[in-house]
Amino acid sequence: MAPPPPTPVVAPLIKLVVRVLTFICLLISLIILTTNTASVFINFDEFKLRFQDVKAYRYMLATIVIGIAYTLLQTAFTIYEATRESRIGGSSFLLFDFYGDKFISLLLATGTGAGFAVTVDLKDQFGNLTSSFDKFFNKGYAVSSMLLIAVLFTAVSSIFSSLSLPKRG
Amino acid sequence: MAPPPPTPVVAPLIKLVVRVLTFICLLISLIILTTNTASVFINFDEFKLRFQDVKAYRYMLATIVIGIAYTLLQTAFTIYEATRESRIGGSSFLLFDFYGDKFISLLLATGTGAGFAVTVDLKDQFGNLTSSFDKFFNKGYAVSSMLLIAVLFTAVSSIFSSLSLPKRG
Numbered sequence: 001m002a003p004p005p006p007t008p009v010v011a012p013l014i015k016l017v018v019r020v021l022t023f024i025c026l027l028i029s030l031i032i033l034t035t036n037t038a039s040v041f042i043n044f045d046e047f048k049l050r051f052q053d054v055k056a057y058r059y060m061l062a063t064i065v066i067g068i069a070y071t072l073l074q075t076a077f078t079i080y081e082a083t084r085e086s087r088i089g090g091s092s093f094l095l096f097d098f099y100g101d102k103f104i105s106l107l108l109a110t111g112t113g114a115g116f117a118v119t120v121d122l123k124d125q126f127g128n129l130t131s132s133f134d135k136f137f138n139k140g141y142a143v144s145s146m147l148l149i150a151v152l153f154t155a156v157s158s159i160f161s162s163l164s165l166p167k168r169g
Numbered sequence: 170m171a172p173p174p175p176t177p178v179v180a181p182l183i184k185l186v187v188r189v190l191t192f193i194c195l196l197i198s199l200i201i202l203t204t205n206t207a208s209v210f211i212n213f214d215e216f217k218l219r220f221q222d223v224k225a226y227r228y229m230l231a232t233i234v235i236g237i238a239y240t241l242l243q244t245a246f247t248i249y250e251a252t253r254e255s256r257i258g259g260s261s262f263l264l265f266d267f268y269g270d271k272f273i274s275l276l277l278a279t280g281t282g283a284g285f286a287v288t289v290d291l292k293d294q295f296g297n298l299t300s301s302f303d304k305f306f307n308k309g310y311a312v313s314s315m316l317l318i319a320v321l322f323t324a325v326s327s328i329f330s331s332l333s334l335p336k337r338g
Contacts, residue, residue: 113282
């Protein structure tokens, strides 16, 4: 006989709110990052700085996109759980949540670290050249900050999924 | 009557090995980072580049030092657990491990992200100037790589401490 489904430790609605907040932060950081450009005129030639020119920003974009895909998937699962009062795949999927949340929170943490690091050191080098570059790097801070908030929300999800693990030992 | 102590889910010896490996990785990255300097002669003036001149490397140092302090503490706890077959403070300290490992793994992840990001983009800008700068940034990669391995070991510790959580729900 199958054991009865475990009582959820955290209410699905709270989980859902955290997932949606994570998604919103990631979406805002995606929009600011991909629309970030700066122009500078040198000898009447326009030189454009785009986010793709900074390799760390490209890496940040990759982590944000992976984070959004994972968060959308988990949001769908959590809506299902909240409405049906059971998890897709039952308790075996709890391990997927557990490892997934751990991995994604670490991945996003490397992304926000990369974003802040490259912004602070490149701004030191190039921020004083033109106000356009200065704005470009200020937007880099904005993206990194939104990503950092997303990391915190993902860490909360990760705590929830750890607490919801099937009993052992 | 106090409940009987829970059977450990992961053998203390395995936990200890992972902690020691984490410590070794962090120590190696600390040594490479703090001894990393580069010199370049411009018009007979020696210009020294030290790790302190790159702000992201200073941040990396901070995360490594916090990581070492935490790992030493946990190593001491794990040795106690392995020899006495019980955890200091009993199961109430399991929550400290749980949140501590989560926080430290995320912190070290931001550190390694910062290290790789600033190295790749500063090397693009300055690596071609002299072979001394090139070597400086190659050592930056070495530090970031050791820190990344430390992140993976801390993530394993974090998985162990999540699985060892007291039963709930």
